[in-house]
Amino acid sequence: MNILQTFLLAVALCLPAAALQARTLEAVRKDGTLLIATEGQYAPFNYFQGQQLTGFEVEVAELVARKMGLKPQWKTLGFDALLTGLQQDRWDVVIASHAITDERARAVSFAAPHYCSGGTIVSLSPSLRSARDLAGKVVAVQTGTTYAAEVGRLPGVKAVKNFPGDADARNALASRRVDAMVTDRFVAKELLRKSPQAGFHVGDRVTTERIAAAVARGNTGLADAWSQALREALADGSYAQLSQKYFQEDVRCPARP
Template identity: 50%
Template sequence: MRKFMLLLALVLLPWSLAQVRTFDQVKASGQIRIGTEGAFPPFNYFDAKNQLTGFEIDLGNALAQKLGLKPVWITQAFDTLLIQLNQGRFDFVIASHGITEERAKAVDFTNPHYCTGGVIVSKRGGPKTAKELQGKVVGVQIGTTYMEAAQKIPGVKQVRTYQKDPDALQDLLAGRLDAWITDRFVAKEAIKERKLENTLTLGELVFQEKVAMAVAKGNKSVVDALNQALADLMRDGTYAQISKKWFGEDVRCR
């Protein structure tokens, strides 16, 4: 989960010019700036042709189209996205942020665009439950709810953090980790993509979470516009089509 390159009309905004925009200002510009990581397949990542793709990219483009706006994608490291959101670099962020009380103090969230959970991934014969992680070394991506969950599991010997999930996966395969905790869809995609069905196994979910788009704190007009557009996509069948393309199922929260 890959190179930080930009697709479409990537705009590097000077910090002095960046500002948090209301939806009226966004609409007047004709463009909506969308922040994502670009390193989290199958949600947002660069493919072999360096094209930004994934479930959240398709959904973000559909939301922009529903709003009558041109999407301008900007990729940044996951742990900087919410900071830069409040500095006005993006109009919203769609990068698989689980809704947490701590994050909700810093940003506003839309309604969830999917539900998921953190799953334990290990080599066959390795730990599959939280109890079996006692005395084990666990890898997670820094700044994620998976990191928070791993740090709360009793008896874990060490929680190692990584900038990107693929780095944790590589250390798991190399034997430097006993387990990796990540999103269940990410884990399934990684195993399928790398043909690791005979090497890795999925264990239990250590927690479940609702995932939503993030908007700068207090920017109600953008939250309202995104919630309406998301509801429209769920109603007209577009959301289900995108979801089934990537997961073979409808992943909206029930």
């Protein structure tokens, strides 16, 4: 291969990456379809009932999409790959219980938060209730969540073990391979409701987080349109109906001063 051929090949290999960019709001509206990615393994927020994807975040996203005049189209994959795929412009929006953090905000742009929550201790012992009680204990978290770093900063924690999914962390706790797990407080609430005989105990919340959908960094037109549609849902009562359906309480974030 001569120098010219090598140069042309290099240019050809670069073209797909250069041409690939996030779809703007105008492009999405022209197409009429909003491509949304989620995990599908995180009840009650996003999960499958048989072959049907459902959950609080799924219904919120579909409500928001309708208010934007768009048809939602779903993709499901592992939590740890969702924001990476967003950065690669493989979908338009990710909604999968991502807490807004400074680190994530350097990689993606967040819409307005659609609920507030936090990491909560779950164990098989009623004595493990507070962050102080985790001293000397092995604690399970899901890979890619903010809980790994937060739990790692708690004084005296013996080890933090990462698992691919929340269910994997829960199974490790049930089989006593770890002493406790930290998961979303609503996930913990749902766990007690669905498995009252499993012996799980829910302790204190150790983090407080604002949860939001994300778009590609700088795609502010799409983020703003999503946020506006969400505000409409908050105002007209349709969000409140979903919140009551899944949690029997209003889970929206309080207004900031």
